[in-house]
Amino acid sequence: MKATGKALKYGNNVDTDVIIPARYLNTSDPSELAKHCMEDIDKDFASKAAKNKNTVMVAGSNFGCGSSREHAPIAIKASGISCIIAATFARIFYRNAINIGLPIMECPDAARDIKENDEVEVDFDTGVISNLTTGNKYDGVPFPGFMQEIIASEGLIGFIRKQASKRL
Amino acid sequence: MGMTMTQKILAGHAGKKEVKAGELIMSSLDMVLGNDITAPVAIREFARIGMDEVFDKAKIALVPDHFTPNKDIKSAEQVKILREFAREKGIINYFEVGQMGIEHALLPEKGLVVPGDAVIGADSHTCTYGALGAFSTGVGSTDMAAGMATGKAWFKVPEAIKFVLKGKPGKWIGGKDIILHIIGMIGVDGALYKSMEFVGEGVHALSMDDRFCMANMAIEAGAKNGIFIVDEKTEQYVHEHSDRDYVVYEADSDAVYSEEHVIDISKIEPTVAFPHLPENTRTVGEAGEVKIDQVVIGSCTNGRIEDLRIAAEVLKGRKVYTDVRCIIIPATQKIWKQAMNEGLFDIFIDAGAAVSTPTCGPCLGGHMGILAKGERAVATTNRNFVGRMGHPESEVYLTGPAVAAASAVAGRITTPDDLD
Numbered sequence: 001m002k003a004t005g006k007a008l009k010y011g012n013n014v015d016t017d018v019i020i021p022a023r024y025l026n027t028s029d030p031s032e033l034a035k036h037c038m039e040d041i042d043k044d045f046a047s048k049a050a051k052n053k054n055t056v057m058v059a060g061s062n063f064g065c066g067s068s069r070e071h072a073p074i075a076i077k078a079s080g081i082s083c084i085i086a087a088t089f090a091r092i093f094y095r096n097a098i099n100i101g102l103p104i105m106e107c108p109d110a111a112r113d114i115k116e117n118d119e120v121e122v123d124f125d126t127g128v129i130s131n132l133t134t135g136n137k138y139d140g141v142p143f144p145g146f147m148q149e150i151i152a153s154e155g156l157i158g159f160i161r162k163q164a165s166k167r168l
Numbered sequence: 169m170g171m172t173m174t175q176k177i178l179a180g181h182a183g184k185k186e187v188k189a190g191e192l193i194m195s196s197l198d199m200v201l202g203n204d205i206t207a208p209v210a211i212r213e214f215a216r217i218g219m220d221e222v223f224d225k226a227k228i229a230l231v232p233d234h235f236t237p238n239k240d241i242k243s244a245e246q247v248k249i250l251r252e253f254a255r256e257k258g259i260i261n262y263f264e265v266g267q268m269g270i271e272h273a274l275l276p277e278k279g280l281v282v283p284g285d286a287v288i289g290a291d292s293h294t295c296t297y298g299a300l301g302a303f304s305t306g307v308g309s310t311d312m313a314a315g316m317a318t319g320k321a322w323f324k325v326p327e328a329i330k331f332v333l334k335g336k337p338g339k340w341i342g343g344k345d346i347i348l349h350i351i352g353m354i355g356v357d358g359a360l361y362k363s364m365e366f367v368g369e370g371v372h373a374l375s376m377d378d379r380f381c382m383a384n385m386a387i388e389a390g391a392k393n394g395i396f397i398v399d400e401k402t403e404q405y406v407h408e409h410s411d412r413d414y415v416v417y418e419a420d421s422d423a424v425y426s427e428e429h430v431i432d433i434s435k436i437e438p439t440v441a442f443p444h445l446p447e448n449t450r451t452v453g454e455a456g457e458v459k460i461d462q463v464v465i466g467s468c469t470n471g472r473i474e475d476l477r478i479a480a481e482v483l484k485g486r487k488v489y490t491d492v493r494c495i496i497i498p499a500t501q502k503i504w505k506q507a508m509n510e511g512l513f514d515i516f517i518d519a520g521a522a523v524s525t526p527t528c529g530p531c532l533g534g535h536m537g538i539l540a541k542g543e544r545a546v547a548t549t550n551r552n553f554v555g556r557m558g559h560p561e562s563e564v565y566l567t568g569p570a571v572a573a574a575s576a577v578a579g580r581i582t583t584p585d586d587l588d
């Protein structure tokens with residue numbers, strides 16, 4: 001599986017309150033959440049993500065810190081983001097992204113070097129991230145086997161359904 | 169190789185003799201929690217799994233606390249999803265307005281978590297119950313759905329950082345000052361993916377309310393969980409609140425820690441976290457002149473009875489500064505009643521503060537005290553991110569209840585000792 005797209009770049013500690021502010025959490029409808037995604041730090045995020053199609057988010061350390069709201073990865077996914085590359089992810093966000101099937105990749109070097117609007121390609125099987133604009137390549141951390149299985153089942157719910165049907 | 173306290177609890181719940189840091193395990197769960205924001209998503213995912221029943225009607229807790237009493241039609245619809253699901257599945261621990269409180273204050277009070285438990289909650293501050301010597305951690309709604317269906321969750325076994333506490337805290341110093349000091353020291357990702365284990369004789373000097381506050385903010389250092397050793401105070405608390413049997417786990421003497429910090433809590437001063445990260449800490453002495461518009465005393469971090477008593481001690485016979493709104497929110501109905509019976513509300517109301525029914529409310533910028541553009545609040549809550557309490561250009565300063573109450577009186581950030 002691969003994702004390609006133009007990079008949208010953000011800093012360290014992008015928290016779930018800026019990804020989707022709590023004032024919009026009285027709904028869990030993905031398309032409504034997407035309208036407000038990142039708006040407190042980047043007013044044009046929704047239009048940029050929609051315009052470019054297959055946009056890749058690139059950020060520093062501790063991406064997604066803060067609350068456990070799954071609305072955060074849901075909003076990003078519904079905005080049309082195909083992958084997030086970050087130096088590190090906050091742990092609940094990491095779990096949630098995998099559990100809902102939003103591809104993410106940890107790679108401090110790529111997160112540092114890639115610039116806004118660079119064309120990026122991510123290969124999830126090998127973990128290789130290519131910056132098509134500069135020609136640089138980086139080794140990201142591919143998902144461990146257990147998580148690959150969850151992703152192959154299109155998230156945790158699919159994984160459990162498969163297991164439940166095996167047991168029957 | 170020796171195991172940490174957290175590793176031992178996880179091994180016990182995975183049916184293993186030993187687990188190692190980095191290992192992926194499937195753990196059984198003693199409690200699965202959700203609230204009015206996260207549970208509706210979990211309930212939708214639960215339906216997709218296609219199971220008729222939850223794994224255990226007594227081991228699920230649904231607490232509508234964030235936008236309740238329902239602040240608008242959308243919130244009312246969300247809570248309705250919880251209520252109907254709870255009825256349909258026969259879930260015992262559903263708490264309606266009138267019985268509910270902020271989830272992380274409510275669950276220990278209701279005796280729903282005891283030492284040695286493994287708990288997940290679709291709320292990041294689920295780590296609070298580590299104060300009781302339990303493993304508890306925040307997850308997302310999909311994890312919650314899977315937990316409700318199977319009674320299990322996957323975990324990567326964490327490494328741990330050991331915090332050895334010594335000494336006794338000074339007057340006006342509480343768990344909040346200590347944990348803010350620690351987060352200031354290690355940073356908001358200082359414990360990423362790890363456990364924070366609090367040990368040492370200094371722990372005995374801390375009340376359970378102090379420990380709940382500290383474990384609560386482990387997530388603010390990026391930790392998977394925070395956990396305290398179990399002592400007489402823990403056992404007394406558990407006996408007063410629960411009939412359940414419990415297991416006391418201790419770390420092995422040869423357990424391996426990735427870091428160790430010794431903290432003399434007698435040296436900690438009143439501490440404040442400046443916007444917009446909990447790691448931006450300073451002592452109140454170094455804060456300078458910060459004028460404020462609002463004070464919030466409440467939340468799952470500092471809305472417990474001791475917090476209210478401290479606030480009352482400071483506010484007694486004093487007035488809230490003319491330009492400040494002071495909002496006090498007891499975290500549960502039980503705390504509310506206790507505060508009322510102790511006469512704390514007379515003190516608050518005479519001082520010119522508002523007292524609210526239990527709710528998360530302003531803590532997450534939900535309702536009951538939202539900030540306008542450019543406004544500043546001192547809050548005993550746990551997060552001061554951009555826009556957390558309202559307008560993206562408002563500011564939140566995090567403190568304990570003593571500094572918050574004193575600041576309400578002075579109209580700027582200060583300590584009780586600096587009043588009059």
Ligand code: SF4
Binds near residue numbers: 293468528
């Ligand atoms: S009080 Fe604040 S931090 Fe605690 S559960 Fe409610 S919203 Fe979350």
